[in-house]
Amino acid sequence: MTRKNIKRTLEIDEIIKLYLEGTSTTEIAKLSNVSPRYIRMILSDYNIEKRPFGNWKRQYKLNEDYFKTWSKNMAYILGFFIADGFIANDIQTVGFAQKEKYILEQIRDELGSNQPLYQNKQTGVYMLYLNSKVMKNDLMEIYGITPNKSLEVKFPYVPDMYLSHFIRGYFDGDGNINSRGYVVSFVGGSLDFMVALENHLKTRGFEVNLAKKENHIRLYMSGRKTIKEFYDWIYHDKGLYLKRKFEAFPDQNLDTETLQNAKLKKTKQAVAERKKAFIDEYRKSYCIHQACETAGIALGTYYTWLKRDKSFSEEFYKILTKGQLSNQ
Known part of the structure; x- marks a missing residue:
């Protein structure tokens, strides 16, 4: 029976695939948030033949210098990476995560790789892992992207074209x-x-x-x-x-x-659609600012609706009361 570890972030089949493709147990351990010893225990549990210690070679193709040359697809992938990519902290790995498989396949092909994708069985998200010191260094040194990019990333230099x-x-x-x-x-x-x-x-x-x-x-x-x-x-x-x-x-x-932007805002149908968009979003998020953003209105417009539109006000307070009761 496989040993359990609640911290593990990769599925068993993902760990085995990575190892069979040449990734070291140390790198897999970092990606999985466990120890290399734990990875070796999983491999033993599933009777996976282990390589000699230190033996690694790239089994999949990759244009490691891809991010050195600008093109419209390179610019797209760089922007996509800043949003949905990641740089591993202690290993030479970068990757992408997305629910829509085909876009990662297109990105992989553009990068000159035949690396297979992996899917997290719990979230349904597909992942593309690329092992490359060169690519990791380029993303960090040329474009300033760090492992903590979500909070620290700066807008990189991008040619206007x-x-x-x-x-x-x-x-x-x-x-x-x-x-x-x-x-x-x-x-x-x-x-x-x-x-x-x-x-x-x-x-x-x-x-x-x-x-x-x-x-x-x-x-x-x-x-x-x-x-x-x-x-x-x-x-x-x-x-x-x-x-x-x-x-x-x-x-x-x-x-x-x-x-014309202004004409749309003044029509009764458009206002009704915006009110419905506000209510639908507020029902999901219970956040007035988020609902205003979704509906494309200013906060002052929301207050005006609340004051002058009885049906809007009743619907809003009905949702608000329901949310308060559910939190008690």
């Missing part, structure tokens, strides 16, 4: 599109990165709002015309992209000259 691809990559990892409320949002833990992203977007004429929470920062844009212009910019001459988010954008075939 590749900026839309970089932001599309970051959007596919840590962005969201609410087509009903005409809101695009980004989330991150590094204030430096999010302020720089805000400045880049403002430089290109987008009206951006930045909201700081206790443990994260949200950046969002709203308005029918604004969202269409953002769509046109990040998907122009696109290479890699996440289909789900691309297809979620409204008004894809309309000319931006026919759209």
Whole structure:
């Protein structure tokens, strides 16, 4: 019977696959949050023939110098990595994690690798592990990405011609599109990165709002015309992209000259849709600021609705009361 360890972060089959592919027990132990001795015990339990100590060789291809040369796909992958990638602390490994398998397969192919993906059976998330000292050093030394990137990462230098691809990559990892409320949002833990992203977007004429929470920062844009212009910019001459988010954008075939942000905000149907978006989000998160962001409204608009719209007020307080009772 396999020994149990509640700290282990990789499944047994993932550990065995990594070992059979040439990864050392020390590296697997770091990835699994256990000791090398524990990894060797698992291998013995499953009768896996062990290699001589210190014997390792790369079994899978990889263009280790990929991040040394700019291209639209490299910019996309770099942005995607800052959102959904990780750098191991004590071993020469970088990786990506995503629920949608195909985008990791496309990234893997672009990196010139035939490394198989692994799936966490508990979360359903797919992972791409790449063992490369060169690639790890490039990401850290050229682009300033550290193992604690979620809180510390700074916006790297990106040539202007590749900026839309970089932001599309970051959007596919840590962005969201609410087509009903005409809101695009980004989330991150590094204030430096999010302020720089805000400045880049403002430089290109987008009206951006930045909201700081206790443990994260949200950046969002709203308005029918604004969202269409953002769509046109990040998907122009696109290479890699996440289909789900691309297809979620409204008004894809309309000319931006026919759209107006202000007109949408004043129509009764649009206001009703925003109120519904607010209520739906508040029912999920019990967070007024998050609901305002999802609906694409200012906090003052929420207070106005609460004061002047009886049905909105009743629905809001019904959810609030339910939440309070469930916490008792």
